[in-house]
Amino acid sequence: MSSPALEAIAALPPVELKSIFTADPDRLTKFTLTQGPIRFDWSKTHLTDELLDGFVKLAGEKGFTAQRDALFAGEPINNSEGRAAEHPAERGEGNAQSVSRAKMLHARMRALIDAIEGEALGPIRHILHIGIGGSALGPDLIIDALGGDGARYDVAIVSNVDGTALERAIARFDPEATLIAVASKTFTTTETMLNAASAINWMVEAGVEDPYGRVIALTASPEKAIDWGVDETRILPFSESVGGRYSLWSSIGFPAALALGWDAFESLLEGAAAMDRHFRLSPLNANAPLIAAFVDQYYTRVAGCQTRALFAYDERLRLLPSYLQQLEMESNGKSVTRDGQPVDGPSAPITWGGVGTDAQHAVFQLLHQGTVLTPVEFVASIEPGHALDPAHHRALLVNCFAQGAALMQGRANDADPARAYPGNRPSTTILLDDVTPDALGALIAFYEHRTFANAVLMGINPFDQFGVELGKEIAKSIEVDGPKGFDPSTMALINLALGGAA
Numbered sequence: 001m002s003s004p005a006l007e008a009i010a011a012l013p014p015v016e017l018k019s020i021f022t023a024d025p026d027r028l029t030k031f032t033l034t035q036g037p038i039r040f041d042w043s044k045t046h047l048t049d050e051l052l053d054g055f056v057k058l059a060g061e062k063g064f065t066a067q068r069d070a071l072f073a074g075e076p077i078n079n080s081e082g083r084a085a086e087h088p089a090e091r092g093e094g095n096a097q098s099v100s101r102a103k104m105l106h107a108r109m110r111a112l113i114d115a116i117e118g119e120a121l122g123p124i125r126h127i128l129h130i131g132i133g134g135s136a137l138g139p140d141l142i143i144d145a146l147g148g149d150g151a152r153y154d155v156a157i158v159s160n161v162d163g164t165a166l167e168r169a170i171a172r173f174d175p176e177a178t179l180i181a182v183a184s185k186t187f188t189t190t191e192t193m194l195n196a197a198s199a200i201n202w203m204v205e206a207g208v209e210d211p212y213g214r215v216i217a218l219t220a221s222p223e224k225a226i227d228w229g230v231d232e233t234r235i236l237p238f239s240e241s242v243g244g245r246y247s248l249w250s251s252i253g254f255p256a257a258l259a260l261g262w263d264a265f266e267s268l269l270e271g272a273a274a275m276d277r278h279f280r281l282s283p284l285n286a287n288a289p290l291i292a293a294f295v296d297q298y299y300t301r302v303a304g305c306q307t308r309a310l311f312a313y314d315e316r317l318r319l320l321p322s323y324l325q326q327l328e329m330e331s332n333g334k335s336v337t338r339d340g341q342p343v344d345g346p347s348a349p350i351t352w353g354g355v356g357t358d359a360q361h362a363v364f365q366l367l368h369q370g371t372v373l374t375p376v377e378f379v380a381s382i383e384p385g386h387a388l389d390p391a392h393h394r395a396l397l398v399n400c401f402a403q404g405a406a407l408m409q410g411r412a413n414d415a416d417p418a419r420a421y422p423g424n425r426p427s428t429t430i431l432l433d434d435v436t437p438d439a440l441g442a443l444i445a446f447y448e449h450r451t452f453a454n455a456v457l458m459g460i461n462p463f464d465q466f467g468v469e470l471g472k473e474i475a476k477s478i479e480v481d482g483p484k485g486f487d488p489s490t491m492a493l494i495n496l497a498l499g500g501a502a
Helices: 004-011 017-023 049-061 064-073 087-091 096-117 134-146 163-170 190-205 222-228 251-260 262-281 288-302 320-332 364-369 391-409 437-458 466-481 488-498
Strands: 032-035 038-041 126-130 154-158 178-183 215-219 235-237 307-313 350-355 376-381 427-432
Touching: 004 049, 004 288, 017 391, 032 262, 032 288, 038 288, 038 437, 049 064, 049 288, 049 437, 064 262, 064 437, 087 096, 087 262, 087 437, 096 235, 096 251, 126 163, 126 190, 126 251, 134 154, 134 178, 134 251, 134 262, 134 320, 134 437, 154 163, 154 251, 163 190, 178 190, 178 251, 190 466, 215 222, 215 251, 222 235, 235 251, 251 262, 262 288, 262 437, 288 437, 307 320, 307 391, 320 350, 320 437, 364 391, 376 391, 391 427, 427 437
Parallel strands: 126 154, 126 178, 178 215, 215 235, 307 350, 307 376, 376 427
Antiparallel strands: 032 038, 038 427
């Protein structure tokens, strides 16, 4: 470890979670924080006063405050690509000119939604949203979490290039009543454009008179959308400085705004903006995203943990683990620093998880008794998302809280070691008042800023993603030039499955 602050942190003796509340009666107050509709509880982690002080020093050593200010000022902190990262501007927090442009583009999106609701494009009942990565995961999470039975349109989000995904989606739609949203920052994404072409063919075969007239393009490259056949009036641009996995606040959120209503989308933005202000203005030792990053850094860099598990104890948040996999691993899964030097330790852990209580009967055996230490994060809501017997939600929350207590406390059993629980296993609990648009917006913004904070502490750029390019380049070369010069395994697979040609 080349960092003096990190070396000092690593030299601190680890505490025993089982007795941590006895040793410090004020611990719960110190290590919980309420921000708006969300309560963050880190009291069952190994974070201590000394560690918190040490990490604040590390943040100072890494220039955290200056980098945070640069993020909100719209400076080109994505240095490898020479541009800013202005997703906060989409929520009204950031460079004034960028905020103004975002508001203008939101007004354009709302006007188009008003026209669609007024049946300017015909009696629309279905929305087929086609995108991949951040162009699909964000809208999917929002609509699934907030839609329920109250969504005003049937929505299908298709990302996989496997034709089965598109075929299953359109099987339940009437092409005469379907609107297609094509989401691609560059409007050249291979999987997205192939799915979009097949969706157009589906409409043509069904006799839809003007299938391109049913397409809404969500892109930072409007000229490419025009070349593809979309009329300029149905293109919803967003800024080049908004990264894909941070783009749900822009026109990429169009299907959510249409399905849920503009008021819900606006509330989502306002909740995120409140978290932006908290992150930007709060002191470092009382800053929810930064404290969460401190905990992450302790377990990856000091305790050597290679994974981080997240369990949503609310069916409405079932897609949150998948969303965070992209956000965290595509952002911080890097091996070099901002200036191209090797990272001086582990970077992002593997993010994985599931939904409680299903996960308890699938993976919690390893978490409680396995040999791999895994920090666990529980996300739950005080209010239920259903009108059934309250016993359902009570059982859900009781299980959530009991798992955290069991991981920490453990239970000895000298007579039967197979039934012993070692305990001393950390967990964080994030408790929402309810899964509402503003709370969900705040929660997602919290995770965005936590990811950024982790990147600053590691000295890396979280806003590029070059790791996805090599495999895509090879796939394109096979399509264009055929399989040439590959290893025997790859050649054998191509010959077996594709008859020697792509």
